[in-house]
Amino acid sequence: MDRRDFFKFGLGGVGLAVGGGLASSKEKAYSSPGREIHGHPWWVRGLEKPKLAIDDKVYSRFHPRKSVFGSFPKYYGMDKLRELRQRSREKTMEYYKEDRPGYRLEDRALADAAWVISRLGGVNKGTRSWTRKFVPTPEQRGVEKYKKSPEEAAHLIKAAARYFGAATVGVTILDRRHIHSHERGKEVVFEVVDEPYDNEKKLVIPDKCKYAIALSVQMSLDNIACSPTAISSAGSSMGYSRCEFLVAGLAEFIRGLGYVAIPSVNDLGSSVAIAADAGLGELGRTNRLITPEFGPMVRLAKVLTDLPLTVDKPIDFGLAEFCKVCKRCAEACPSKSLSFDEEPSFEVRGEWNNPGHQAWFEDSPKCLAYWQESTSGCSICLAVCPWSKKDKTMIHEIVKAASAKIPILDGFFTSMDEAFGYGRQKSAEKWWDLNLPEYGIDTSQGKG
Numbered sequence: 001m002d003r004r005d006f007f008k009f010g011l012g013g014v015g016l017a018v019g020g021g022l023a024s025s026k027e028k029a030y031s032s033p034g035r036e037i038h039g040h041p042w043w044v045r046g047l048e049k050p051k052l053a054i055d056d057k058v059y060s061r062f063h064p065r066k067s068v069f070g071s072f073p074k075y076y077g078m079d080k081l082r083e084l085r086q087r088s089r090e091k092t093m094e095y096y097k098e099d100r101p102g103y104r105l106e107d108r109a110l111a112d113a114a115w116v117i118s119r120l121g122g123v124n125k126g127t128r129s130w131t132r133k134f135v136p137t138p139e140q141r142g143v144e145k146y147k148k149s150p151e152e153a154a155h156l157i158k159a160a161a162r163y164f165g166a167a168t169v170g171v172t173i174l175d176r177r178h179i180h181s182h183e184r185g186k187e188v189v190f191e192v193v194d195e196p197y198d199n200e201k202k203l204v205i206p207d208k209c210k211y212a213i214a215l216s217v218q219m220s221l222d223n224i225a226c227s228p229t230a231i232s233s234a235g236s237s238m239g240y241s242r243c244e245f246l247v248a249g250l251a252e253f254i255r256g257l258g259y260v261a262i263p264s265v266n267d268l269g270s271s272v273a274i275a276a277d278a279g280l281g282e283l284g285r286t287n288r289l290i291t292p293e294f295g296p297m298v299r300l301a302k303v304l305t306d307l308p309l310t311v312d313k314p315i316d317f318g319l320a321e322f323c324k325v326c327k328r329c330a331e332a333c334p335s336k337s338l339s340f341d342e343e344p345s346f347e348v349r350g351e352w353n354n355p356g357h358q359a360w361f362e363d364s365p366k367c368l369a370y371w372q373e374s375t376s377g378c379s380i381c382l383a384v385c386p387w388s389k390k391d392k393t394m395i396h397e398i399v400k401a402a403s404a405k406i407p408i409l410d411g412f413f414t415s416m417d418e419a420f421g422y423g424r425q426k427s428a429e430k431w432w433d434l435n436l437p438e439y440g441i442d443t444s445q446g447k448g
């Protein structure tokens with residue numbers, strides 16, 4: 001059966017099966033307040049807790065000193081590290097001389113230039129300032145702060161987040177264990193204060209900031225599919241810059257309503273854990289968030305606030321079952337950093353993994369070493385994931401819906417995805433000739 005036949009005949013049966021399966025069950029599509037507009041596709045189910053469990057006796061706040069960037073020198077030793085970096089520099093120069101597509105001056109300039117907005121922020125700095133930059137307060141406008149219901153506030157926040165560039169938005173009660181214990185050498189503490197602040201020793205989050213708004217922005221699959229080249233890196237750096245713009249705008253909007261807002265991208269705490277709680281996606285074999293709408297083709301950010309909001313539920317769209325069968329990311333990983341285990345577990349691979357939660361844990365220093373080797377980072381595991389689809393056509397919706405509802409088909413879809421050539425590396429040279437939409441992403445796809 002070729003691709004055409006599959007779509008013509010194979011999916012007809014699958015569509016009937018999905019429809020029949022749903023019709024026969026009493027299950028309803030997941031919908032919570034605000035979700036009617038800013039919601040997930042109909043085949044996504046709401047849960048009380050994320051599917052992959054947390055061991056409350058073990059799970060605690062993570063010190064970023066143990067992150068892969070801190071662990072890397074310990075894992076390899078300084079000599080090996082110097083050798084890796086030197087080899088990376090030499091290869092970079094060789095590639096320039098060869099004029100190798102994806103590693104040319106223009107490719108690297110694009111990747112670095114796409115960081116520029118991201119570099120305007122830091123922990124409680126610039127675009128990630130924890131206090132008001134510019135927007136007038138309600139008091140300055142001579143009016144009371146925003147006081148409508150949490151349901152209406154959630155609706156408002158989701159609309160504003162989408163306007164500032166979010167692909168998907170969710171709200172959760174902040175689990176403080178997801179917040180780092182330290183950041184940039186300072187302790188992160190919660191205190192009963194009106195405004196956040198920091199001094200030489202500590203970063204202070206007001207105790208009243210009980211809500212976390214989880215945000216995703218799309219990355220360009222056209223870029224990431226060129227991994228591991230600088231064109232692919234530009235897809236990541238653009239994602240970070242768009243996160244920066246998003247959290248800066250959303251935080252100012254919340255302050256303009258009269259509330260505290262603490263914007264954060266990768267800093268301050270686990271965006272993945274917060275996003276899983278807020279129902280943006282599930283944890284996949286890559287130990288990264290996979291969303292039902294855009295797969296792993298997203299960057300994550302968050303804003304903490306005291307604005308009362310209706311919260312969302314964690315979700316299940318069949319990913320955990322799918323990943324047990326699929327393993328495409330692990331097979332494609334050039335450094336063999338990803339787990340081939342059948343089941344997710346509580347067994348971490350090193351100090352870079354925060355223990356006490358269930359996951360497919362990865363060997364992050366090996367991954368980072370490959371980033372040096374490639375000279376321009378890597379996103380191969382994201383590009384090959386069958387959930388990374390650029391278009392949201394009916395066909396892909398049916399396949400995703402079937403995967404969510406009929407796990408027995410997961411292996412079949414993985415094989416078909418591979419056979420059709422999805423996830424194969426794309427030409428970085430041809431990327432420059434694409435007629436790209438804004439930011440290289442399809443902005444029409446946001447709605448579920």
Ligand code: SF4
Nearest residue numbers: 333367370378380381
């Ligand atoms: S980024 Fe590349 S090296 Fe790292 S886990 Fe993914 S595929 Fe492997």
Ligand code: SF4
Nearest residue numbers: 284323326327329385
């Ligand atoms: S490639 Fe397959 S196994 Fe890996 S995260 Fe995606 S669905 Fe899961």
